[in-house]
Amino acid sequence: MELKLYNTLTRTKEAFAPIDPSRVRMYVCGPTVYDFAHIGNARPVIVFDVLFRLLRQIYGADHVTYVRNITDVDDKINDRAARDFPDLPFNEAIRRVTESTAAQFHADVAAVGCVPPNVEPRATEHIGEMRQIIEMLVKGGFAYVAEDHVLFSPQAMDAANGPLPRYGALANRSLDEMIAGARVDVAPYKREATDFVLWKPSKEGEPGWASPCGIAVAGRPGWHIECSAMSWKHLGETFDIHGGGIDLVFPHHENEIAQSTCAFGHGVMANVFMHNGFLQVEGQKMSKSLGNFVTIHQLLENYPGDVLRLTMLKTHYRQPIDWRQSELSRSQAELKEWADIITDNALETIFENPDLQQVDNEFIAALADDLNTVKAITRLRTLAAESSFENLETAKKFVGCLSLLGFKNLTKPNYFSDAIASFIPPDKEEVFTKCYMLMRTYRNYCANNFMEDSKRISADILKHGIQVSLGYTGEILVSFPDYDIGAEKDKVEALISARIAARKAKNWAESDRIRDELVAMSIQIQDGTDPVTGELVTSWEVKR
RNA sequence: GGCCUCGUGGCGGAGUGGCUACGCAGAGGACUGCAAAUCCUUGUAUUCCGGUUCGAUUCCGGACGAGGCCUCCA
Numbered sequence: 001m002e003l004k005l006y007n008t009l010t011r012t013k014e015a016f017a018p019i020d021p022s023r024v025r026m027y028v029c030g031p032t033v034y035d036f037a038h039i040g041n042a043r044p045v046i047v048f049d050v051l052f053r054l055l056r057q058i059y060g061a062d063h064v065t066y067v068r069n070i071t072d073v074d075d076k077i078n079d080r081a082a083r084d085f086p087d088l089p090f091n092e093a094i095r096r097v098t099e100s101t102a103a104q105f106h107a108d109v110a111a112v113g114c115v116p117p118n119v120e121p122r123a124t125e126h127i128g129e130m131r132q133i134i135e136m137l138v139k140g141g142f143a144y145v146a147e148d149h150v151l152f153s154p155q156a157m158d159a160a161n162g163p164l165p166r167y168g169a170l171a172n173r174s175l176d177e178m179i180a181g182a183r184v185d186v187a188p189y190k191r192e193a194t195d196f197v198l199w200k201p202s203k204e205g206e207p208g209w210a211s212p213c214g215i216a217v218a219g220r221p222g223w224h225i226e227c228s229a230m231s232w233k234h235l236g237e238t239f240d241i242h243g244g245g246i247d248l249v250f251p252h253h254e255n256e257i258a259q260s261t262c263a264f265g266h267g268v269m270a271n272v273f274m275h276n277g278f279l280q281v282e283g284q285k286m287s288k289s290l291g292n293f294v295t296i297h298q299l300l301e302n303y304p305g306d307v308l309r310l311t312m313l314k315t316h317y318r319q320p321i322d323w324r325q326s327e328l329s330r331s332q333a334e335l336k337e338w339a340d341i342i343t344d345n346a347l348e349t350i351f352e353n354p355d356l357q358q359v360d361n362e363f364i365a366a367l368a369d370d371l372n373t374v375k376a377i378t379r380l381r382t383l384a385a386e387s388s389f390e391n392l393e394t395a396k397k398f399v400g401c402l403s404l405l406g407f408k409n410l411t412k413p414n415y416f417s418d419a420i421a422s423f424i425p426p427d428k429e430e431v432f433t434k435c436y437m438l439m440r441t442y443r444n445y446c447a448n449n450f451m452e453d454s455k456r457i458s459a460d461i462l463k464h465g466i467q468v469s470l471g472y473t474g475e476i477l478v479s480f481p482d483y484d485i486g487a488e489k490d491k492v493e494a495l496i497s498a499r500i501a502a503r504k505a506k507n508w509a510e511s512d513r514i515r516d517e518l519v520a521m522s523i524q525i526q527d528g529t530d531p532v533t534g535e536l537v538t539s540w541e542v543k544r
Numbered sequence: 545g546g547c548c549u550c551g552u553g554g555c556g557g558a559g560u561g562g563c564u565a566c567g568c569a570g571a572g573g574a575c576u577g578c579a580a581a582u583c584c585u586u587g588u589a590u591u592c593c594g595g596u597u598c599g600a601u602u603c604c605g606g607a608c609g610a611g612g613c614c615u616c617c618a
Binding site for chain 2: 011029030031032037038040041042043044045071074075076171172173174177178196197222223224244245246247248249250251252255275276277278279280285286287314315316318319320322324326327329330333334372374375377378379381382503506508511512515519524525526527528
């Protein structure tokens with residue numbers, strides 16, 4: 001199986017050839033933990049999770065190392081700590097912010113089906129490596145100390161002879177352009193406007209560490225250096241794949257390449273750079289000022305994580321994606337159909353323990369073509385249509401593909417149905433309607449494994465006199481104290497029997513009258529014939 | 545201003561130098577006493593203007609439009 005990946009360095013799709021197939025190495029820029037992750041943050045996490053799964057499929061689960069960092073030193077974190085915990089010592093406040101935000105991030109991305117990376121390094125645990133690289137850069141003449149800062153000089157990099165890449169090669173821009181386009185506010189200690197910060201002094205009360213290069217005052221790292229340090233520590237001086245959002249191309253990845261190649265004297269930091277496209281919300285750029293800033297957590301109140309995952313993968317990762325409510329509903333409906341195939345054919349065990357040796361080749365080939373998840377999903381639809389009890393081998397392949405794509409809750413079809421099947425006492429209609437959204441949220445919290453939240457919300461619903469729980473297929477079960485559901489069921493069964501009798505007598509008027517009565521009770525009926533006896537049979541369910 | 549990406553039917557969204565996937569919605573049909581469910585069939589598109597070519601949606605140039613980066617925002 002040939003894997004082809006689009007490489008931002010060459011702007012072409014290339015055959016992927018790992019440096020060491022027994023140890024394929026990928027680094028992805030992870031979140032800065034200062035706030036709930038938004039849906040845009042979820043895109044690279046999901047995209048590179050799919051790539052991670054595919055690499056493990058191709059090279060073997062033990063032969064892929066995936067590193068995704070957590071940035072826990074940043075001005076935005078400091079600001080948030082000062083705002084949220086003004087009474088705590090500053091470093092304690094920062095710790096609260098980063099720990100709670102990181103825990104939230106982990107819960108959110110687990111809910112959208114992402115497996116944890118092999119290593120999840122934190123910037124604060126790699127200050128030593130950062131200092132080492134900075135020392136190397138100064139020693140090599142690529143960086144200099146000025147007013148307690150250490151600055152990297154792209155000009156020095158380009159002046160050096162040897163294997164180093166040209167600064168700006170990744171982003172495809174020249175230093176001259178950058179100087180011409182440089183914005184105001186060039187710090188006085190910079191020799192050139194394009195120099196960027198490797199290390200800066202900490203102000204009083206800010207987090208700080210012993211500085212490199214003989215700088216006396218405590219300091220903290222610039223943004224880009226952490227990824228050079230952490231990828232070096234965990235993947236080596238050069239590795240295979242470096243990923244992130246397209247906005248990271250410049251300056252973040254460009255500067256990482258500059259730091260790493262100059263420090264280690266190689267021509268490359270990573271052989272392949274991959275970038276996912278941006279996300280818009282309902283046709284507009286997502287921004288706090290427009291009020292359309294959507295966090296993963298908010299979406300997970302309204303949908304099981306699989307719905308977000310499928311919606312994300314229905315657009316190729318390099319294309320811009322427009323995040324729309326309507327598309328989420330479609331994804332949910334499609335997942336319901338897929339989950340029904342699994343339960344109708346009793347494939348739950350296969351779904352949870354698929355034989356990935358037997359997975360569909362056409363499906364893998366689609367993914368191997370630069371992660372063409374859209375084509376892969378098209379293949380899934382074909383497999384779904386061909387899956388049946390008579391064609392169990394295809395059905396098994398189908399569920400194997402679903403597993404490989406990272407769906408997790410497909411053994412419970414009713415996670416993807418918004419119908420609440422329950423008899424409602426007439427005097428409870430109003431409060432039921434009022435609690436409908438809460439009950440869905442409860443279901444979604446359960447599906448997403450947010451157990452604390454689900455307990456909290458079921459307690460809220462109980463205050464309205466409604467007991468909510470989940471059934472075996474993920475359906476929302478509602479019960480009311482002092483209400484005899486058994487009697488209600490008997491009444492329905494009696495009506496169904498009466499209708500069957502009426503139908504046998506071809507008394508259509510009476511038959512239709514009974515159906516109308518059942519509809520008024522929110523009972524949906526479905527006529528059929530018993531395949532063995534040929535008897536008229538009628539199934540029914542509560543539907544609202 | 546510089547650099548980059550993109551522009552496909554009612555909607556979403558792929559591939560492809562010649563016949564343009566797939567999903568949703570729509571239409572028609574089958575099955576039903578009627579419903580419901582299910583199944584089958586099906587219409588409609590490649591922003592515009594040039595160029596290359598026997599032939600372009602696909603390659604090249606231009607226009608228009610959308611978006612991104614140049615501001616430690618994925």
